[in-house]
Amino acid sequence: TSSVSARQTSSTHSRTTSSRPGMITGGRKRPSGSTAGGQIASTSGAGHNSVLEETKSKVSRLKNIDSKLAHMILNEVLVDGATVTWDDIAGLSFAKQALKEIVILPALRPELFTGLRAPAKGVLLFGPPGTGKTMLAKAVSQESKATFFSISASSLTSKFVGESEKLVRTLFAIAQELQPSVIFIDEVDSILTERSENEHEASRRLKTEFLLQFDGAGSNSDDRVLVMGATNRPQELDEAARRRFVKRIYIPLPESETRRGLLEKLLDGHAFHLSESEMQKLVNQTEGYSGSDLTALAKDAALGPLRSLGETLLDTPADQVRPIQYQDFVQALHTIRPSVSPQSLLAFEEWNREYGASI
Numbered sequence: 001t002s003s004v005s006a007r008q009t010s011s012t013h014s015r016t017t018s019s020r021p022g023m024i025t026g027g028r029k030r031p032s033g034s035t036a037g038g039q040i041a042s043t044s045g046a047g048h049n050s051v052l053e054e055t056k057s058k059v060s061r062l063k064n065i066d067s068k069l070a071h072m073i074l075n076e077v078l079v080d081g082a083t084v085t086w087d088d089i090a091g092l093s094f095a096k097q098a099l100k101e102i103v104i105l106p107a108l109r110p111e112l113f114t115g116l117r118a119p120a121k122g123v124l125l126f127g128p129p130g131t132g133k134t135m136l137a138k139a140v141s142q143e144s145k146a147t148f149f150s151i152s153a154s155s156l157t158s159k160f161v162g163e164s165e166k167l168v169r170t171l172f173a174i175a176q177e178l179q180p181s182v183i184f185i186d187e188v189d190s191i192l193t194e195r196s197e198n199e200h201e202a203s204r205r206l207k208t209e210f211l212l213q214f215d216g217a218g219s220n221s222d223d224r225v226l227v228m229g230a231t232n233r234p235q236e237l238d239e240a241a242r243r244r245f246v247k248r249i250y251i252p253l254p255e256s257e258t259r260r261g262l263l264e265k266l267l268d269g270h271a272f273h274l275s276e277s278e279m280q281k282l283v284n285q286t287e288g289y290s291g292s293d294l295t296a297l298a299k300d301a302a303l304g305p306l307r308s309l310g311e312t313l314l315d316t317p318a319d320q321v322r323p324i325q326y327q328d329f330v331q332a333l334h335t336i337r338p339s340v341s342p343q344s345l346l347a348f349e350e351w352n353r354e355y356g357a358s359i
């Protein structure tokens, strides 16, 4: 039987080795920081600090904006150094392809995407939590060389209490100035929920302002400001919100092939020992697990070899810790359970059929 190095398997993100019989084993951890390095999203790499300075000076020349809020946005909302690449994200090839077409290519070749080809101004990523929506948004910023702003709707309403409308206005003004830009809003449903009787006046105003800015950002077809929303509760979006997110992409739970890829990726760089049939069993046993559930599972399993040392943990040399084994995963499967219920999956699928972008 052939022996397969986990590092080779996952570094190319290829699944070719996984169907071969034999033992899958792993080596030691590679040095940290060997993935893509940080950079301000709007740059192509060089002169990080000078670009940040230039950004700040551009923003400081903007009229009619609150300098305190602008400062806060540059420090807390502007993502300076997203370090996720497409290859870090297991599976989701449909979403990657759609995002490349909708966001990356227009950002890299704006002159080709005009008139009828003008890119969508709003993209929604929806699906269960922990499936890679935030990772996708980060990768988009990295790959599109757009200035990337990321904020969760809950921090908009909690951290910036009383100022959230103004913050939204300022954010869009800055994004416009620093275009091409991507504004990523996590948990977007909480700003854009269906109007209800007992909706607070403040949240109603925030929603109105957000929609106004959203429309403004799209009013000039040359503008390159894309709003990317993510939600675990797409059902809560009303028609006005749905209409603005022209492309709605379902980010589902990982399929078996993706779970295998993710497990291999997670184990990459660790000493582990799983036979092909054990890996296959594990892939089957983790049906219904999200990407973040699988991450939690692998973390728990990775502690198995240390737990088994008991008292001797303190004086066992690192290179004598046994590899992670299938049995560690079996233990971990008891404690780490899938976080997404089958009922909520059905609801996502139904919403996808009704409103999602088709393949």
Ligand code: ADP
Binding pocket: 088, 089, 090, 091, 092, 128, 129, 130, 131, 132, 133, 134, 135, 136, 230, 262, 290, 291, 292, 293, 295
């Ligand atoms: P979401 O935004 O959909 O709630 P995240 O993108 O924040 O989920 O993912 C949470 C964590 O789960 C990530 O940091 C990563 O560790 C893991 N994860 C989820 N999906 C994937 C995936 N497709 N590929 C790699 N890691 C993933």
